[in-house]
Amino acid sequence: ARLTSSDSGLSGSSDSTIRMHAMNRRGVASGRAASKAPNAIAAGAAALGSRTVRHVAQNGSAERATMMAALADAAPSEAASRRAMRLSCAAVPDVAVPRASGAAESSAGGTGCFYDGIIFDMDGTLTEAHIDFADMRKRTRIPKGDLFTVLEASTEEHIKHAMTEILAIEAEAAKGVSTKEGLLPLLALLKKWKVPVALVTRNTTPSVEAFFELIGPEWASLFGIVRTREFDYVKPDKRLLLHVAQQWGVDPARVLMVGDSFEDIEVGNAAGNATCLVEGGGNEKPGTVVAIPAGAVPTMKVSGLPELERMLSQRDSLRYGWPIREAAGEVIGNDGSPSPGLDFVDWCIERKALRPGGASFPRMGRFGPAPGLATSKQHGSTVLHVACGAGGLTKLLVSSGMVVSARRPHLSGSARTPSAACIHSRACMGAHTV
Incomplete structure (x- = not known):
């Protein structure tokens, strides 16, 4: 995030540096257009902090430094610039450019x-979760961690066994x-308002069809976009929600992600959505108290769908995603904030130092039984x-199709906890090690 000409490889070209920051702030597609527009320098300067102004003053002309300093008076903080990079569109390059931010929080009425x-x-x-997840963990031999993240790093035999068990459990629950x-x-x-609605699930198409048959075609047709685990991107891969926002042509920060699990909130926060946790669900046994990891704290919580309906209808304490709120001057804490380090990962992807895979969990797609997950040659x-740490960032890395070995350096010897990806990294490696 502390980019200068020397560490960016741009040979001191401040115009190129400006365009690069503009691309980070508004997305790759809009950055390309900005590089050709007359206001490219102004658009880029709005994303620069005082450090870059000082750099230009030292390495560029005095006239250019004066112009940059004047533009930077209205620029966001360096923290805001770094957070803006979290919505990098390197993986989904055609995401619509956000419109004017507007209010960061709603008031009653409207x-x-x-x-x-x-x-x-x-x-x-x-739907009511008619799945005993404690039994699922026992049958899949995955006592802890996100099921898909663990399986992606596991053996071919384990993937086949676990996914066969999961399919059987899901099919029984669908009945x-x-x-x-x-x-x-x-x-x-929502139908009255004609607001776009989407359904994203890690369950199968037959399970979604069972749900739609239950509610009937009038209500099923409300879900204009439906994405199951057969789609290329699967939760908690933020590309899934960026894809939905792209299909709608809207700013991801003006979209609400509603779910009952850590993965639902993590993917929404990572994509810059507002997030709503429906309490009492989740993927654990009822009554289990689990500490909420960083990156999984929702923008707001509700006790159930009736409370969500009331809040939406009364515009009670509703908030947009963190990018809009931060741009409006709000100090973003844990609520609705992505996993720490995600901004750096996005920066690495933007610089092409890291490359996401073509599918979220390609090994599961390759070895799992049908109907399974998508796979990719990329x-x-x-x-x-x-x-x-708690594995939040590791989970997001794995779900972006990368092969991740996670280590806790304070542990030693046999107490170290590398993921099974260490074992399979040579077979799965498709790019480079960072």
Whole structure:
């Protein structure tokens, strides 16, 4: 984030540096257009902090430094510039350029939907979770961690066994699918507003069809975009939600992601969405208290769909995603904030130092039984993630199609906890090690 001409490889060309920052701030596609526009320098300077002004003063003309200093008076903080880079569109280059930010928080009253689109998880959010996840963990032999993240780094035999068990459990649960209390009134409100609605789930197409058959075609047709685990991008890969926003042609920060699990909130925060946690769901046994990892703290919480309907209809304490709120001057804490380090990963992807894979979990797609996940010949980078902590950033790296070895350096000997990706890194390596 502390970019100068010497460490960027731009040979002191401040115009190129300006254009590079403009691309980081507005996305690759808009950055290309800005490089040809008369206001390219001004657009780029708005993303620069005082450090770059000093750099230009030292390495460029006095006239250019004066111009840059004047433009930087209205520039965001360096922290804001770094956070703006988190919505880098390197993986999804045609994401629409956000429109004017507007208010960062709603007030009571108003008509129509506060958000430009709403994305829902399915299991545990719109439907009752008739799945015993403790039993699923036992049958899949995955006692801890996100199931898909662990499996992506596991052996071919384990992937086949676990996915066969998961398919059987999901198929049985689909037979008794039921809706959450308050679902139809909520859908009726969204239909009245004509707000775009999407469904993203790590479940299968047959399970979604069972849910749609239950609610009927009138309400099923409301979900204009449906993405299951057969799609290229799967939660918590933020490319999934950026793809949905792109299809709608809206600013991701004006989209609300609603879910009941850490992965739902992590992917929404990473994509810059506002996030809403439906309490009482999740992927753990009821009554289990689990510490919320960094990057999985929602923008807001509701006890159920009736409360969400009330908040939307009354515009009660609604907020946009962190990029809009930060641009409006709000100090962003943990609420709705992405996993620490994600901005640096996005910067590395923008610089082409890291490369995401063509699918979120390609090894699971390659070895798992049908209906399975997508696979891809475009391999992601191989990464050693030191000090992985609670694993939030590791999870996001793995779901972007990279091969990740996570280590906690304070441990030694047999107590070290590398992911199984260490074992398979040579077979899966498609780019380079960073």
